[in-house]
Amino acid sequence: MTAIMTYRNRTITQDDIAFIKKVIAEYSAEGRTAISRRICHAWDWRQANGLLKDMVCRSLLLILERQHYIVLPPRIKDNNNVGRRACAQYTIETNQEPITGQVKDLMPIKLRQVRRTPEERLCNSLIQHHHYLGYARPVGEHLKYLAFAGDRVLACLIFSSAPYAMTCRDTYIGWTPEARERNRHLLAYNTRFLILPWVKVPHLASHLLGLAARSLSSDWQQLYNHPIFWIETFIDTERFAGTCYRAANWIKLGLTHGRGKYNKTQQQLTSIKAMYGYPLSRDFRKRLCHG
Secondary structure (H helix, E strand, O other): OOEEEEEOOEEEEHHHHHHHHHHHHHHHHHOHHHHHHHHHHHHOOEOOOOOEOHHHHHHHHHHHHHOOOOOOOOOOOOOOOHHHHHHHOOOOOOOOOOEOOOHHHHOOEEEEEOOOOOOHHHHHHHHHHHOOOOOOOOOOOEEEEEEEEOOEEEEEEEEEEOOOOOHHHHHHHOOOHHHHHHHHHHEEEEEEEEEOOOEOOOOHHHHHHHHHHHHHHHHHHHHHOOOOOEEEEEEEOOOOOOHHHHHOOOEEEEEOOOOOOOOOOOOOOOOOEEEEEEEOOOOHHHHHHHO
8 A cells, every 4th residue: 555645643645546536426415514424434533432423534635636636625614724704703702801910910810721611702702803813713613712800701722632743742742653642532622722912911921821720631631521731821022022821831842943834945934943741640651652
């Protein structure tokens, strides 16, 4: 079997391409979701909690189409980045009166997990309208948080499944490729962190990162039936210095090369990102390398 590419640690072969083309031919009338789910069932491609890797599979199909290996049927609905489009269609009004002072003046500050709750739409809307990257639906397992002082929203945080392979992180953890394959679901990636623009409170960001670190693992356990032992993020060095992460004792692991996720050249195409990580247990290496 000739290997075409490796995606999310799965080697895609010519036989896989032939199978995908067959599924597309049989289920094109039912749409792309039906196609990706059929492929996931056939490959037994599942998350650690048993759910199908449907969004991962759809991303793979888009890559294969861009590389001219397959032709996908037209979308039944124009739902490209449906999360972003849905957020753009509505704005949930919030009180934008300035919030200033010190962290102690806002106490008690509460961090509320809002994934699969009515407040999830508020989190999505705030991210879409006030974060410089906007909102994009996270792939895989993920949690969303809103920070409150009384009834005032202060900030939003989103954590999702971690990238598969990162040299600086993998070196720091010290795990083997086999251990990474077995335990990567025990890592989480901070994809969005937004202090609302009318909130001007020194040291609030690092305080919220501390609150998130204390509650994330148990919240993840409640929703996905497994804990989290390590969290990480990328900081765009052209925009931010990473001060709040350092203040919250996150560890700077290294810099990306700016080549992008699927760029096969050696040219810098994107901004350089600094990678930071934070262990959620003292024995994180034992749990990740040998668990």
